[in-house]
Amino acid sequence: MATDLLPGAPPGEPKTRRPWRERVVPRKPGRRLASALRHRWLYVMLLPGLAYFLIFKYWPMYGLHIAFKDYLPFLGYSGSPWVGLKHFQALFAGPDLGRLMTNTLILALLTIVFAFPAPIVVALMLNEVRTSVVKRSVQSLIYIPHFLSWTIVASLTYLLLSADFGVLAAFIDDLVGGQQVDYVAQEGWFRPIIIMQLLWKQTGWGTIIYLAALAGVDTQLYEAARVDGAGRWRQLWHITIPAIRPAIVVMAILTSGHLLDTGFEQIWLMTTSLNRSVADVFDTYVYYIGITQGAFSYSTAVGLFKGLIGVLLISGSNWLAKRLGQSGLY
Amino acid sequence: MALDNLADTTARGRRSVRHYDSRGSRLFDVLNVVLLLSLAAITVLPLLYVLAGSFASEAEIDSRPFFLWPKQVVLDAYDYIFASDAFLRALLTTICVTAVGTVIQVMLTLTMAYPLSKRFLPGRTLAINLVVFTLVFSGGMIPTYLVVRDLGLFDSYWALILPLAINPFYLLIVKSFFQELPETLEEAARIDGCTEIGVFWRIVLPLSKPVIATFSLFYAVAIWNDYMSPLLYIDDEQKWTLQVLVRQLTAPNADSENALSALEGAFFPQQGVKFAIIVLATLPILLIYPFLQRHFAKGVLIGSVKE
Numbered sequence: 232m233a234t235d236l237l238p239g240a241p242p243g244e245p246k247t248r249r250p251w252r253e254r255v256v257p258r259k260p261g262r263r264l265a266s267a268l269r270h271r272w273l274y275v276m277l278l279p280g281l282a283y284f285l286i287f288k289y290w291p292m293y294g295l296h297i298a299f300k301d302y303l304p305f306l307g308y309s310g311s312p313w314v315g316l317k318h319f320q321a322l323f324a325g326p327d328l329g330r331l332m333t334n335t336l337i338l339a340l341l342t343i344v345f346a347f348p349a350p351i352v353v354a355l356m357l358n359e360v361r362t363s364v365v366k367r368s369v370q371s372l373i374y375i376p377h378f379l380s381w382t383i384v385a386s387l388t389y390l391l392l393s394a395d396f397g398v399l400a401a402f403i404d405d406l407v408g409g410q411q412v413d414y415v416a417q418e419g420w421f422r423p424i425i426i427m428q429l430l431w432k433q434t435g436w437g438t439i440i441y442l443a444a445l446a447g448v449d450t451q452l453y454e455a456a457r458v459d460g461a462g463r464w465r466q467l468w469h470i471t472i473p474a475i476r477p478a479i480v481v482m483a484i485l486t487s488g489h490l491l492d493t494g495f496e497q498i499w500l501m502t503t504s505l506n507r508s509v510a511d512v513f514d515t516y517v518y519y520i521g522i523t524q525g526a527f528s529y530s531t532a533v534g535l536f537k538g539l540i541g542v543l544l545i546s547g548s549n550w551l552a553k554r555l556g557q558s559g560l561y
Numbered sequence: 562m563a564l565d566n567l568a569d570t571t572a573r574g575r576r577s578v579r580h581y582d583s584r585g586s587r588l589f590d591v592l593n594v595v596l597l598l599s600l601a602a603i604t605v606l607p608l609l610y611v612l613a614g615s616f617a618s619e620a621e622i623d624s625r626p627f628f629l630w631p632k633q634v635v636l637d638a639y640d641y642i643f644a645s646d647a648f649l650r651a652l653l654t655t656i657c658v659t660a661v662g663t664v665i666q667v668m669l670t671l672t673m674a675y676p677l678s679k680r681f682l683p684g685r686t687l688a689i690n691l692v693v694f695t696l697v698f699s700g701g702m703i704p705t706y707l708v709v710r711d712l713g714l715f716d717s718y719w720a721l722i723l724p725l726a727i728n729p730f731y732l733l734i735v736k737s738f739f740q741e742l743p744e745t746l747e748e749a750a751r752i753d754g755c756t757e758i759g760v761f762w763r764i765v766l767p768l769s770k771p772v773i774a775t776f777s778l779f780y781a782v783a784i785w786n787d788y789m790s791p792l793l794y795i796d797d798e799q800k801w802t803l804q805v806l807v808r809q810l811t812a813p814n815a816d817s818e819n820a821l822s823a824l825e826g827a828f829f830p831q832q833g834v835k836f837a838i839i840v841l842a843t844l845p846i847l848l849i850y851p852f853l854q855r856h857f858a859k860g861v862l863i864g865s866v867k868e
Contacts, residue, residue, distance in 0.1 A: 280673025291700025380786030386811035534701035
């Protein structure tokens, strides 16, 4: 697992000359220690951050073992009895797993079909705009929702879809057939609403990465294509799209690696007692079972199950990316 | 190197190259611009409607489905909200938590990213791997919740800051930024007798001002918008943040009058407060939006568009 290949980082580190003090050929065992001592201040700087990762990232990973225990707060981690795979068996035998899987996968699928291509299309459209004022104003406006919280987005949704006065509700009423419907309370409308929110909030911002790729295209390519008699569509097909293909692949890997990570806040804020059957996904389920009902061990088991699938998805998509000649992300 | 500038150069450069005069091409241009403008309109109209609605009377909100200018400007909702302790307290809480949190997050991120950027540091790879692993796998909600509880941070403002103190993505981006800084400057300072901390403070930080600005904004917006942490860790109504208050006022079946617990017997603009609280919670973000747009676009591109 290469460490420096993260989204946003260039593949590999540039080769620079090592500092003079490192160019000592035979490495004696004491030298490492000496070098460590010389850089003691760097280690001091490293400490607070390292402490953060150990406390808030690795301690919870240690805490995952309560998935195999019957954890009770007053017994603590060590006092609670081991129960083996009991909670996983409960999850697999229980009625909830199927519903969670279905809901999560349908949302993931809808995201891939609608929310993934939307920024690509908009970026291509923006790229064809020849008046720079128009282009820049549109960009400025469509980036805004990215910075608003999910709480605000959810509140806006409830206002616009309010059965009493919501303008969007009235519009859909007219479109669908005239009766007044309380859309946020309808099971059938839950998924479309979630996708509409996603599109509204993230499409504009998502264009940035593609626009950056497009900005790097050498204009001489277009010139040459024109001389060769290529029309606008041909230029789009043979120059523009190939230019953003790497960005598309990277985003596809990222998306598929985090397929199960339906946004907790978004879903939780749009869940009502009436749409639970379609709204429950892994993250919100863990919250209900764990935090509100106090079943810590069982909900930890559910979370661990989801986390392991996540690792599989990420390594799978990363592996695939490398097979396809891309430089992997992790 | 702002994105707008980048995009701009190409647009200008291209215009001289492509001057299409065919009818279909011009029709496409018109359609394209119309579509994009409607997209922009769809994006901002809801926000403008909420702004207008926050100044409208209850009767107008109920009777007119959509408007961008109230027939009669009414300040009932704002009067009510500003008279309530709950709002002022939430506002103050959110401002303080955001300010303190951002400072802590940025400091931790910078001080950790710097040693990680030093290729000669023994143990660096291990530390980086520790960070990267957290991107792939995490303990998840419940174990983290238990850690926060065991640390005694329940109902403490620190619970809104510390569990999110470093974003590993930002850390790694800042790390690659530090790696790109010219080594010679630091070497010169070291030869002149500067300690590692001196180099960091006097050479590296001044060179990193744009990055610091970018990530301060990143972190500040994230804390300001955070809803999950207060949901998990804060029970005490006195410690609600603005986002929690927004939720309490606008959730379906919300008992909004109780949530604001304001003036006994005063007229309560049931719908108006929903509009007004959304405006108030969004306003700070929109005020710094011009900076956000510039810096965020840059931040996303740091490390991605360079050869």
